[in-house]
Structures are given as structure tokens and as C-alpha cells.
Amino acid sequence: MKIAIYANDGRQSMAVSRKLYQKFADTHFIFDNDHPDIVVTVGGDGTLLSAFHKYAAIIDSVRFVSVHTGHLGFYTDWRDDEIDDLVISLQSDNGQSVSYPLLDIHVKYKGIAKAVNYLALNEATLKRSNATMVTDVYIGGEFFEKFRGDGLCVSTPTGSTAYNKSLGGAVIHPNLKVLQVTEISSINNRVFRTLSSPMIIAPSDWVTLVPSAGRDYSLTVDQQNYHGKQIEQLRFKISKKSIHFAKYRHMQFWRRVQDAFIGAEYEN
Missing domain, CATH: 3.40.50.10330 (Probable inorganic polyphosphate/atp-NAD kinase; domain 1)
Structure with a gap:
């Protein structure tokens, strides 16, 4: 060995x-x-x-x-x-071994022809540093809502006990190969509305974010932070890969x- x-x-x-x-x-x-x-x-x-x-x-x-x-x-x-x-x-x-599901993150950056792929064990977040984050949210390819707020957190079942939980998200058993989308300080008033609730997304679906233009977005993948590039689109889906523990x-x-x-x- x-x-x-x-x-x-x-x-x-x-x-x-x-x-x-x-x-x-x-x-x-x-x-x-x-x-x-x-x-x-x-x-x-x-x-x-x-x-x-x-x-x-x-x-x-x-x-x-x-x-x-x-x-x-x-x-x-x-x-x-x-x-x-x-x-x-x-x-x-x-x-x-015992296995836990992972999160695939597919990112298209402006001016870069080839998309970039990341893999997360806990979660990925998208935030904007200098203004309210505005992004269109699609589920399974269908438009769902226009989100306004500080950001969004997309987590795996094991990651549901991490940052997601502090945002008020549900704790999910890892036998359920789903992803969870949780809002970070959304804006909800007479003009702007979001679901204002965590969403559990089936493994056959995917979540796509199309943020408004800007280079001041910050994408985190577990402990890693990526910023400085203009993001055109992000797609999140439960990965076909898993992490294995002896x-x-x-x-x-x-x-x-x-x-x-x-x-x-x-x-x-």
C-alpha cells in the first residue's frame, strides 16, 4: 500500500x-x-x-x-x-470505503474561450465586493429568478453542515446526492423579490448563474478564492466523482x- x-x-x-x-x-x-x-x-x-x-x-x-x-x-x-x-x-x-458526493463548477470567463472546471467538497460561493450582486438564476436550463443581494452559496450534502448551515440552510444526509442553493442576505421588498428560502436541487438538474457585468465578483471553491476576471456564466451540478474515506x-x-x-x- x-x-x-x-x-x-x-x-x-x-x-x-x-x-x-x-x-x-x-x-x-x-x-x-x-x-x-x-x-x-x-x-x-x-x-x-x-x-x-x-x-x-x-x-x-x-x-x-x-x-x-x-x-x-x-x-x-x-x-x-x-x-x-x-x-x-x-x-x-x-x-x-464510504463515499461522499462532490460539486462540479463550470465557469465561463469573458475573453477566455475555454471554460474552467473546479471541484468542491463543501461549497462554492459567488459574491460581489463593491456593489449588490445581481444575477439571473436558472434551474435545469429554465429561468427561475433574478437574485439581488450579497451572494449565493451552493453546497454539497456534507458541505451543508459548513457555511450553508450558518446561512440557515438545511443539513442533508450525504446519501442524498443533491446540491443546495442558499441565499446570502437577499434583497426582498415591493420591487425586488427572490424565493428567500434554501433550495434542494435534484441530481438530474443543474443551477446556472448569469451575473451582471463586472470584474469585482469573488468566486470561492471551498477554501480557494478566484477573483479579478469577469464571469459570464457559472454552472453547478452534482459531480459524477466522489471523495472516498477508508x-x-x-x-x-x-x-x-x-x-x-x-x-x-x-x-x-
């Missing part, structure tokens, strides 16, 4: 990373940072997101395992004091949500 370790630069994460390197070397794992079978991330959810984007080109052939070195992350299953158990689990790996003791989704947002002290 080929292993890559991807850690943030925190002191604790680097210490755990060094221990993992030594334990993997002692148990004769092969290190391969370019084409690993397993990527072990050390840090938190931000580290996992960064690793996902690094290995997005080979996402179909790689599985992830996450070790948290701070507060429990939503994607992290192992604590930093459990690395011996993690190594033993990897030694007996049988290829099992299933050694992957926590059940609703238990993960409970641990992240409610806490054990509220259990009966």
Missing part, C-alpha cells in the same frame, strides 16, 4: 506527522506523495480540504483517513493519541452532526 501524509504546519500536527512517518516506515509501507492509495491528513477539516484539492486529479483512485490534532473536525475520525491503532487498521485494509470506523453521519453541533452533554 502506498501512503502519503498531509499535515498542516502546526506544532502538534507536525509532531504527529513525524510519528506516523516512523511507524509507517517501521511497518514497511511505501511512501508515494504523487500517486498514493491512502492519504492520511493530520490537522483538522481545513487540512482535509487542502489535501482533497491537492489530489483532486486522482480522486477516483485515492482514499482519505484523517487524524485531528485540535478540536474534533467533521471529517476527522482518529485522535492524535490513536495513531498506533490507525497503523494497525491500515495493515489489515481490505479496500472498504472505512475502518467511519462515524455515522447523524452522530457526527450531533457531536459537532450539539455535544454529548445534551444526550439523554
Whole structure:
């Protein structure tokens, strides 16, 4: 089995990373940072997101395992004091995995003939920095509304627990391969109207945004930010690709949500 370790630069994460390197070397794992079978991330959810984007080109052939070195992350299953158990689990790996859907983002920029494609694990947002964002919204190719406000957030089911949730969006189980569109401070009055509610979009449909002209739009894809180019059109759709986590003791989704947002002290 080929292993890559991807850690943030925190002191604790680097210490755990060094221990993992030594334990993997002692148990004769092969290190391969370019084409690993397993990527072990050390840090938190931000580290996992960064690793996902690094290995997005080979996402179909790689599985992830996450070790948290701070507060429990939503994607992290192992604590930093459990690395011996993690190594033993990897030694007996049988290829099992649990998969979560991803988001395809297709962007057409003004003056650039070829569209650009991005892949998101959590969400993508479109905002405008110097004025109210105005964009036509199409669902499945049909015009739906003209949105005015601060921006729009399009999230995956696992991303529904991130920025989407803070915007008042629904939490969605990842077995439902849908995307969610959530408004960011929409303008609603006697003149301008939006649905003013999160929308759950079926996997067979897609969402298209055609923003008004301007170069001051900011597109975020998970932690990455793209700006400075005039966007003519964005299309969002649930990807045919998925992220795969090695299933050694992957926590059940609703238990993960409970641990992240409610806490054990509220259990009966």
C-alpha cells in the first residue's frame, strides 16, 4: 500500500506527522506523495480540504483517513493519541470505503474561450465586493429568478453542515446526492423579490448563474478564492466523482452532526 501524509504546519500536527512517518516506515509501507492509495491528513477539516484539492486529479483512485490534532473536525475520525491503532487498521485494509458526493463548477470567463472546471467538497460561493450582486438564476436550463443581494452559496450534502448551515440552510444526509442553493442576505421588498428560502436541487438538474457585468465578483471553491476576471456564466451540478474515506470506523453521519453541533452533554 502506498501512503502519503498531509499535515498542516502546526506544532502538534507536525509532531504527529513525524510519528506516523516512523511507524509507517517501521511497518514497511511505501511512501508515494504523487500517486498514493491512502492519504492520511493530520490537522483538522481545513487540512482535509487542502489535501482533497491537492489530489483532486486522482480522486477516483485515492482514499482519505484523517487524524485531528485540535478540536474534533467533521471529517476527522482518529485522535492524535490513536495513531498506533490507525497503523494497525491500515495493515489489515481490505479496500472498504464510504463515499461522499462532490460539486462540479463550470465557469465561463469573458475573453477566455475555454471554460474552467473546479471541484468542491463543501461549497462554492459567488459574491460581489463593491456593489449588490445581481444575477439571473436558472434551474435545469429554465429561468427561475433574478437574485439581488450579497451572494449565493451552493453546497454539497456534507458541505451543508459548513457555511450553508450558518446561512440557515438545511443539513442533508450525504446519501442524498443533491446540491443546495442558499441565499446570502437577499434583497426582498415591493420591487425586488427572490424565493428567500434554501433550495434542494435534484441530481438530474443543474443551477446556472448569469451575473451582471463586472470584474469585482469573488468566486470561492471551498477554501480557494478566484477573483479579478469577469464571469459570464457559472454552472453547478452534482459531480459524477466522489471523495472516498477508508472505512475502518467511519462515524455515522447523524452522530457526527450531533457531536459537532450539539455535544454529548445534551444526550439523554
